[in-house]
Amino acid sequence: MPYATGRVFHDADSHVMEPADWLAAHADEALKARLGQRQTAERIEQGVATARARKGDAEASRTAAENLISGPKGWVAYGAFDAEERTRALDELGFSRQLVFATSSLGPFRTSSNPDVLYGGARAHNRAMAAFCADERLIGVAFVPLDDPKRALEEAEEAIRLGCGAIWVPSTPAGERSPGHPDLDPFWQLLADKRIPFMLHIGPGSRVLPAEYTNNGKPRSPDLHGGGENLRFKDFVVLPFSAQMFLAALIYDGLFDRVPDLRGGVIEFGAAWVPGFLRQLDLGYRSFGKTDPLIKAFSMKPSDYIRKHIKFTPFPGEDAGYLIRDAGADLFLFSSDYPHPEGTNDPIGRFERTFEGLSEDDRERFYSKNFEEMMGAF
Template sequence: MQSYANARVIHDADSHTMETGDWLAPYLDKDLLESLGAIYGDADTGNRILGIIDAAKERKTDPEKDAKARENIIAGYKGWAGYGAFDKDERVHALDALGFGSQLVFPTFGLGLVRRAKDEDTLYKASYALNKAQADFCSADDRLVFIAFIPLDNPARALELLETALADGAGAVLLPSNPPGKERSPGHPDYDPFWARLVEADIPFTLHIGPGTMRPPSAYMNNGRERAPDLHGGGENLRFADYMTLWYAPQMFLTHMVYDGVFQRFPDLRGAVVECGAGWVPDFLRQLDYAHKSFQRTDPYLQEMDLKPSDYIRRAMKFTPFPGEDVGIMIRDAGPDLLLFSSDYPHPEGTKDPIGKFERTMEGIDEDAKDRFYRRNYEQLMNMAPAVEAIAAE
């Protein structure tokens, strides 16, 4: 049976687990089981989610339901009901049907639970538990790339957590997009051992919607009107005004990675901004260089740079557009080397046909640029052997 990728080599830079209620519990300290052992409460929303999970679990023993869920995986069930959303064996079959060469796997609601930790010790213990759970899920297939969540609040503990994640096979790390611990720039020298270890381990960092990304100040919601539903009709996800601020935090993070010299000190450091859109990227590059030109005469730190600011970003970073954003315009504006394909599977935001949506914006874009978007930029980010070479070697 033909896969969704339809013989094109594609790597997926954004996918997720949809965690079950006790996802972290097997790996948590006993003293945290009561506060963090259950992801979903017993309110109406929590019970609805647990009901969806139970119904999805029934597929394991019901061949008819299993076959129905497999009919069209990308356009079928999403969220907790998605095929392989939390069941790692199902996820392997889902990858076969999708035809992606590999897939970065981010957590979803488990991450929100971790970020509710009220103290540093709990934060790192919960992050450890989440990473263990994610590593276990991704152990089902080499195509599933385990993304470890590493809060940078405490530089020493972040490095310790990174070492554990590397031992468990992490292929990349997820960092919050805000100033670490609300105290330091990510370019502070305290983090140099962390960046050096990523380079030594040859894995990238990622920034992703959620941890550290921004929403408008709550006062803007006081507009005399009832709050509109999110794009799924519920109450907790992204809305119009939220979308317009998604890239603020990644921009600030990357600006300081450039300004504080991190990308200069660590020229092999690599990263990606995931699920924050990418239409902003071409102008971000221009604004970095404009600011450099405007302030270089009086700023000694700018004078020390051996590249233009935009060139540090071009060397180090990749970005995932949303399905429906005009990838063709971005490629024409900023070049073919910055963008990555992503499905966001099994989140519904990824749409029922992300490839089709991207393709419709790329009329006139040559095959070389398309190949970079679908696989080669990803292979560069992950420092993978190019797929065509791997096939030829076989």
């Protein structure tokens, strides 16, 4: 019996857990050595080795495939990086579609000051993602930096040609430009024309907490799961700020009026902040609208741009029912975060416990319809 039953479920956030050689296998020759130098923790290497050894053990594979949500997560999880396993994992999970994001493979190139490394790494990532997502139910999320508008357009075109179904862009300035700068209009227009949504997702560059705040005279705290690679409390508190700045820039710069068919998702930033963000946007609109010519040119109030163009994934621990009742059923998406442990051992159950009083249409929107709208109904 699949984990998810009784309705259509689309999963707006899942991941591939990349082995150390994941990028290099798909890189151009000049970058193979550079992108093959990823350093991984011993526990990750052990997880990859365990998962690969399981491949030849029918009983171990069967046990892992039947214990997905409540079983081991991370690199040892079933389908974590093996495409054949992932197809069966999707059957066992019961999801009709699943967006697939990178986990750690952006690190070797994302912050490089060399544009050839930055964009060459992105192309290697996108090739690897397209290969992993050969099953049409898996929607590979390409990664495209916006620093160079011309190269961003080229990489987006190539990612779409490869079969990627969404484009992850950093929730940061686009090099020295705002992401709503007209120089990037051809990139955004391509996505709109091809019905390919952009994605914001936690990752390199999305954390806005200055490093000085970690210098508190105390030992470094463990991360969310007791290790060293993930979020800490201070990071978590400011997690959505980069997404808020990015979206505010797109609205203020008039992008959604210039590219009215563009759609996007804000994934794994949580959503408890969304109702207040909508109110803050509209307060600014009322406060500055009489004097600011850019705001006077808006065709609708800022919160309406968000409702038309953007969807959000709540964390399983948030009161998603309250968010829907407060901000509306048209904004939020279901996600499992598989095989990351943050997705918990029962995301559907956790969301459902907050859904008292919601209608069947509200639930349908959350589990499938909003996803289909974001994706252009495939």
